[in-house]
Amino acid sequence: MNPDTFAHTPEPPYFAVIFTSHHSGSDMKTYGTTSARMLKLAAMQDGFLGVESCRDTEGTGITVSYWRDEAAIQQWYRNLEHQHVQQKGRDRWYSAFQVRVARVERAYEFVQSDET
Amino acid sequence: MNPDTFAHTPEPPYFAVIFTSHHSGSDMKTYGTTSARMLKLAAMQDGFLGVESCRDTEGTGITVSYWRDEAAIQQWYRNLEHQHVQQKGRDRWYSAFQVRVARVERAYEFVQSDET
Numbered sequence: 298m299n300p301d302t303f304a305h306t307p308e309p310p311y312f313a314v315i316f317t318s319h320h321s322g323s324d325m326k327t328y329g330t331t332s333a334r335m336l337k338l339a340a341m342q343d344g345f346l347g348v349e350s351c352r353d354t355e356g357t358g359i360t361v362s363y364w365r366d367e368a369a370i371q372q373w374y375r376n377l378e379h380q381h382v383q384q385k386g387r388d389r390w391y392s393a394f395q396v397r398v399a400r401v402e403r404a405y406e407f408v409q410s411d412e413t
Numbered sequence: 414m415n416p417d418t419f420a421h422t423p424e425p426p427y428f429a430v431i432f433t434s435h436h437s438g439s440d441m442k443t444y445g446t447t448s449a450r451m452l453k454l455a456a457m458q459d460g461f462l463g464v465e466s467c468r469d470t471e472g473t474g475i476t477v478s479y480w481r482d483e484a485a486i487q488q489w490y491r492n493l494e495h496q497h498v499q500q501k502g503r504d505r506w507y508s509a510f511q512v513r514v515a516r517v518e519r520a521y522e523f524v525q526s527d528e529t
Contacts, residue, residue, distance in 0.1 A: 302435050302473045303511050313431060313515050315477055317465045319418045321525070349433045349511075351469040357418045359467050359475040361431055393524045395419050395465075399429050399515035408509045409437070 304347025304363050309401045311346055312364045318394035320356040328390050331382055338378060344369025356392075363401070370398060420463025420479050425517045427462055428480045434510035436472040444506050447498055454494060460485025472508075479517070486514060 320328070339345055344365035352358035364370045373379060386394070436444070455461055460481035468474035480486045489495060502510070 303433060303509065306513075309513075313429075313513065315429060315431065315517075317419060317477070349473075349475060351467050351473045351475050353467040353469060357465075357467045359465060359477065361433070361475065361477075387523055387525075391523065391525065393419065393522070395520065395522045397422075397425075397429065397517045397520040399517040401431075401513045401515040404511065404513040406509070406511045407503055407507065409503075409507065 302349070303406070304349050304361075306346050306363050306401075306404065309404055311401050312367060312370060313399045313401050314362045314364065314370055315397040315399060316358075316360045316362070316394060317397075318358045318360075319392045320352070320358060320390060321392045322356060324389055331385070335379065335382055338376070339373060342369065342373050342376070344372070367398070418465070419522070420465050420477075422462050422479050422517075422520065425520055427517050428483060428486060429515045429517050430478045430480065430486055431513040431515060432474075432476045432478070432510060433513075434474045434476075435508045436468070436474060436506055437508045438472060440505055447501070451495065451498055454492070455489060458485065458489050458492070460488070483514070 336348060339348065339362060346363035346365060348360065348362045350358070350360040364373070374383075452464060455464065455478060462479040462481060464476065464478040466474070466476040480489070
């Protein structure tokens with residue numbers, strides 16, 4: 298199992314940004330490089346707690362990033378490099394997306410005990 | 414674009430259950446049938462608002478279901494057929510999962526205007 302599958306978040310409360318998108322399918326190479334760069338840049342922001350992401354073969358993607366508080370989220374959205382990429386996302390990559398900001402109130406996990 | 418990519422949720426506030434999982438890879442056929450059945454059953458519950466889901470080729474999946482309130486979420490988790498499937502998920506399908514319950518406080522969307 299990929300150790301990056303799960304974000305190792307602290308006890309709630311904290312915040313989640315749920316980003317659901319449909320990729321147009323164009324310019325996938327630059328998109329891949331830029332996505333990786335954005336994850337790296339996000340992880341450097343004050344208040345970043347982790348991220349979980351997947352994209353299926355039909356172009357649907359869900360990325361959930363976790364943050365200490367609303368202020369940290371707003372600061373990340375105001376980051377200049379991120380703003381530039383957000384614009385490229387609208388112009389070039391995404392046919393549509395939804396963003397939801399939510400306050401995580403409770404959480405639990407399950408790990409298979411006999412996994413080898 | 415698949416019209417089911419996005420959940421058509423009302424104005425916030427409402428609740429989200431973020432279910433991040435890693436599939437063991439075993440018993441995929443039954444898993445697929447059961448997942449489809451669970452989505453159908455969830456959609457019949459009082460307070461269900463929608464669902465967004467994706468699974469990548471490496472077994473990571475994120476499903477976010479949206480609910481009117483906490484009571485609706487708890488009722489869904491107590492549904493007997495769902496409880497039975499939750500147990501099968503732990504016993505057979507998932508190597509690990511994380512569940513987070515969050516209150517959606519704001520949301521916005523983008524749709525490409527020149528999409529054909």
